[in-house]
Amino acid sequence: MTFQRRTILGGFAAMAALQAAGACAKPGRKLRVGVIGGGLIGASVAAQLAKAGAEVIVFEKTRPAAGATEKSVAWINPVVNDAHYMKLRLESMDAWLDDDRTLGMKAIWGGSISWAYANKKDSLQTKATLLEATDDPPVYLTGEGITKASPGVFPGDEVKLAFQTAKDGHVDPVFATQRYLAAAKRFGAEVLYPCEVTAIKVVGGAVAGVTTTKGDFELDHLVSVTGTDTPRIMALMDRKLELAHKPGLVVHTTPRPVTTKLVYEASSILEFKQYADGRYLTSFTSGPPNLPQHTEILKHQMAYPDAALQQFHGDMLIARTAEYMPAIAEAKATRVLLGFRPYPLDNKPIAGPVPGIKGAYVLVTHSGITLAPILGRYAAQEIMTGVEAPILAPYRPARYITA
Ligand SMILES: Cc1cc2nc3c(=O)[nH]c(=O)nc-3n(C[C@H](O)[C@H](O)[C@H](O)COP(=O)(O)OP(=O)(O)OC[C@H]3O[C@@H](n4cnc5c(N)ncnc54)[C@H](O)[C@@H]3O)c2cc1C
Incomplete structure (x- = not known):
């Protein structure tokens, strides 16, 4: 099998073309998406969602990059023992080159x-x-x-x-997080910290908002990118996850x-x-x-x-x-x-909709520095258009997240 690197979605430029067609915004306004977690992956998702036209709020309980991100070696690499997972990582390395060029990540x-x-x-x-x-x-x-x-x-x-x-390659992961958050803000995102999400409001099986240490927020969609805290966030929606x-x-x-x-x-x-x-x-x-x-x-x-x-x-x-x-x-x-x-039991990413909760999406993975650009792109695409990314099929949350 030969893996060819190719550009998917074309990064920030192509994301502008994605509209909120497939997602459920209230009539007359943009889709309002809350991103819980200001680590590198959360920051990447926030940037892509904001670029694609969502109204984005990032909730970070401590400060940006304070979780696994700042403690990372931050080696961007494809080296794993699984062909499919290697392909995802190679796609992300292409996306990294794109983001490095457009956002000035100073990767080496x-x-x-x-x-x-x-x-x-x-x-x-x-x-x-x-x-x-x-x-x-x-x-x-x-x-x-x-x-x-x-x-x-x-x-x-x-x-x-x-x-x-x-x-x-490798990167300073704290600097890269700041670059993504700056990009997200340029597209209108709000980044709140310290601001901990303490409750999630689910009405009729769908996300309706969150309670935080800075007050309540109504939302159409929620993305949990909370690293090792993900089991706690899942528990707020009566879902179980072991890492x-x-x-x-x-x-x-x-x-x-x-x-x-x-x-x-x-x-x-x-x-x-x-x-x-x-x-x-x-x-x-x-x-x-x-x-x-x-x-x-x-x-x-x-x-x-x-x-x-x-x-x-x-x-x-x-x-x-x-x-x-x-x-x-x-x-x-x-x-x-x-x-x-943040280490799923099979050491592969968990990426996709939270089973049984409409409007909730989760991303938790090791190698998240390598994967942040591609997961940001695919999560934004799936949330904004409803079009599934086939490459994420083996990594769906249902394999570990249960009611
Ligand atoms: C020692 C070590 C070495 C590593 N080396 C590499 C490497 O070489 N290459 C690589 O690709 N990956 C590596 N990783 C893994 C990589 O660092 C992680 O996969 C990545 O940082 C995960 O990013 P994240 O944004 O998902 O999570 P995190 O960076 O953990 O961010 C989660 C954020 O969520 C916030 N949060 C949690 N709960 C709440 C709440 N209730 N409300 C609001 N905010 C909340 C936290 O404060 C935190 O900032 C390494 C990790 C470690 C620990």
Whole structure:
């Protein structure tokens, strides 16, 4: 199978052509859509809906990007072990290029290098094989080859499989969220924060409005883009959703001379990258080990229990990353963030109408930085025109959301 990248909907320009024909606005006025959640996906949806002619209000309980978005590695990539899901991600990468160009996202398009030691070789091979059928096939490397391709990175001779891709990118996810929200506002959207949605009014099986910490709002349509809080939002409509619990650690550093544009994925242990201003970001991909000190983190979401542990984690993660990229040892941790991934049980997106509640739509996914542009486009298309996007068929909420 060959995946061809192609532009769907044509981004912001084409969205202008979408009118509220298929959606249920009150006569004489625009469709009023509430977007709950001001993370990257919520911001993308808000921008696309506002551009398409909806009256949009974003409700964000803390501040834009305060959820998983600001704790993300923000690697934009197609690398997964499922062909259909890879296709969706590739479409989103095209949409990213479009949004980067039109909205000035300052994404860095330098590609990536992934490698695996013996225990992770097979799962990385599955992903590499799927990439071979795309227009950015993997270039296979040895451990030594990685150092040649990216001087200053030394994964060692135990590498069993490694490859480089050319088209992946990365972004500052907080900045990108701000750009989408600014675009949404230019098209007339209101962005309210701090403003928590505390109740959802459903009349005759259809969304009628929300109660928030800033008052009540009448709505025709509601989009929940609330990351790990999605089960709570579903409960407000008497719907059940379980997500997996996946903590993640991300460390930002002081700047050092810029040596790379690549994103590195080290055998499902670490992911790291360097921003254009020299700051590094590094993250454990594997989640916290099962130690007694991690009991609480492994059970539920929480803030760092104390500053000393935060500092310890920052220093440890820099030291671990320096085993592969020694230059990072000269940097100091500036922000050590404990994040929680919005993680559907099958690690695929949940996207579409909430079963049994007319006018309610939900988006919750890991890899939401990669997917934000495409999910924004498809959600806006489905809400505004009622025309279903066939590519979203495997990701419909009914597989996990029940009454
Ligand atoms: C450690 C880590 C590394 C990651 N790395 C990558 C990566 O490299 N590439 C990638 O593509 N993805 C990555 N992800 C995943 C990605 O960050 C998320 O999928 C994405 O940020 C989800 O965006 P979102 O807008 O759906 O959710 P969020 O960013 O979580 O936003 C949800 C928002 O909803 C708000 N909210 C919740 N309840 C309410 C309410 N009742 N009222 C009003 N507002 C509410 C919250 O305050 C929050 O701001 C990573 C995540 C983590 C934690």
